[in-house]
Amino acid sequence: MSKIKLGSQSSLYPYPATVISVEVDGKKNFMQLGFIGIVNANPGMIGFGIGKHHHTTKAMEKGMVFALAIADEDMLIKADYVGIRPGDKKV
Numbered sequence: 001m002s003k004i005k006l007g008s009q010s011s012l013y014p015y016p017a018t019v020i021s022v023e024v025d026g027k028k029n030f031m032q033l034g035f036i037g038i039v040n041a042n043p044g045m046i047g048f049g050i051g052k053h054h055h056t057t058k059a060m061e062k063g064m065v066f067a068l069a070i071a072d073e074d075m076l077i078k079a080d081y082v083g084i085r086p087g088d089k090k091v
């Protein structure tokens with residue numbers, strides 16, 4: 001079998017479908033995070049990659065509290081929705 005060159009990609013599977021929630025201007029906002037993982041055991045630390053332009057990021061930059069949830073099967077449709085609709089377009 002010959003080697004297939006994929007180029008430069010961030011591919012590490014599987015990854016959990018994680019939803020991060022914050023409050024933006026008094027309204028709860030959710031978005032999906034794929035780039036997330038444990039980066040240290042003691043003290044416990046996680047790291048994630050999040051785009052600067054997201055509503056979620058703007059709230060986090062103001063120092064607001066955030067929560068994380070790993071989506072289970074029942075949450076998958078909603079987790080997908082918050083992964084494709086930005087905060088100002090979510091209903």
Ligand SMILES: Cc1cc2nc3c(=O)[nH]c(=O)nc-3n(C[C@H](O)[C@H](O)[C@H](O)COP(=O)(O)O)c2cc1C
Nearest residue numbers: 031032033034035050051054055056083085086087
């Ligand atoms: C499967 C999946 C994984 C995603 N992972 C990330 C991620 O790791 N980092 C990121 O910045 N955006 C990620 N996104 C995109 C955001 O979830 C999406 O742009 C979201 O609508 C932003 O919401 P907000 O503008 O309300 O904060 C992902 C989307 C999907 C569908």
